[in-house]
Amino acid sequence: MPVYQAIILALVQALTEFLPVSSTAHLTLFPWMFHWQDPGLAFDVALHAGTLLAVLLYFFKDWLTLTLCGLGMKYPAGAPAEEVAQHRRFFWYMVVGTIPGGVLGFLYEHKIEEHLRTPPIIGWSMVLIAVVMWWADSHAKVSREIEQSNVGDAVAIGTAQALALCPGVSRSGITITTGLFRGFTRAAATRFSFLLSTPLIAGAVVSHLPKLIKMHKAGGLELPLSTLLLSIAVSGIAGYFVIAFFLRYLQTRTLKVFVVYRLVFGMLILVWAFFQAGVR
Numbered sequence: 001m002p003v004y005q006a007i008i009l010a011l012v013q014a015l016t017e018f019l020p021v022s023s024t025a026h027l028t029l030f031p032w033m034f035h036w037q038d039p040g041l042a043f044d045v046a047l048h049a050g051t052l053l054a055v056l057l058y059f060f061k062d063w064l065t066l067t068l069c070g071l072g073m074k075y076p077a078g079a080p081a082e083e084v085a086q087h088r089r090f091f092w093y094m095v096v097g098t099i100p101g102g103v104l105g106f107l108y109e110h111k112i113e114e115h116l117r118t119p120p121i122i123g124w125s126m127v128l129i130a131v132v133m134w135w136a137d138s139h140a141k142v143s144r145e146i147e148q149s150n151v152g153d154a155v156a157i158g159t160a161q162a163l164a165l166c167p168g169v170s171r172s173g174i175t176i177t178t179g180l181f182r183g184f185t186r187a188a189a190t191r192f193s194f195l196l197s198t199p200l201i202a203g204a205v206v207s208h209l210p211k212l213i214k215m216h217k218a219g220g221l222e223l224p225l226s227t228l229l230l231s232i233a234v235s236g237i238a239g240y241f242v243i244a245f246f247l248r249y250l251q252t253r254t255l256k257v258f259v260v261y262r263l264v265f266g267m268l269i270l271v272w273a274f275f276q277a278g279v280r
Contacts (some may be wrong), residue, residue, distance in 0.1 A: 005039075006043070006227050009027060013178070017171070018194065019172065020170050020176055024268065029122065045208045049232045050232040052198070052205055053235075055194055055239070056198065063198065065087050067091060070090075078087060093153070096154045096155060096158065097157055101200050102199075116167055122168035123273060124264070125167060129170060136178075137255040142185045171200075176255070179193060187251050189194075
């Protein structure tokens with residue numbers, strides 16, 4: 001894979017991982033549409049490592065506070081007991097919310113990779129989730145802040161996150177939509193979504209590391225190490241700014257532009273797939 005393709009795909013990953021438009025859909029379809037070679041497992045891990053770097057850097061203080069409080073410490077030292085207890089509860093909400101996606105990913109990730117990464121499925125997923133997102137954005141009572149979350153929110157949003165294993169659904173799209181149905185403000189639902197995504201992204205990177213290390217030792221990496229490191233850097237830096245932009249954007253705006261994008265892109269995919277099938 002040429003370096004320019006790696007940079008383009010790293011930017012696509014950064015944009016689409018955090019915006020509610022499905023990174024899997026775009027990363028699957030870009031090589032398909034432009035007839036690029038499949039970059040392989042190592043590149044996929046590099047992109048996810050970049051995404052993980054972005055979310056960890058942006059939410060470093062949040063995760064430091066949640067983790068220390070969740071493990072029974074008092075942090076910050078001068079924080080009121082009620083605030084510490086709230087952080088402790090939220091940490092365990094994150095743990096609970098991670099379980100559905102972790103379990104389903106462990107059981108079905110390979111089957112989904114083999115059977116569901118097709119343009120028609122991606123196209124229909126883009127369209128159907130766009131309709132659900134539009135309904136939630138237009139009709140849900142968005143008044144709750146993230147401090148008002150409970151274990152029911154964690155279970156609901158975590159279960160929704162597991163559905164993002166299906167290509168085209170979008171992890172951020174389905175979790176933000178579920179957060180809106182649970183009554184969160186758009187910004188609160190997005191913050192919950194990004195925090196909840198961190199453990200699963202980390203799990204995806206860690207789960208593939210042994211295979212990647214083995215490939216490196218055997219000299220079987222599909223791409224040079226320099227290209228992989230560049231991809232991590234581009235995805236991480238761009239992803240950081242996408243997170244910052246999106247959280248600010250939703251403080252005053254709705255999700256409608258992303259609903260329209262999903263509808264148009266999804267229908268284009270379906271039309272393209274139809275004509276490709278006809279040509280064959």
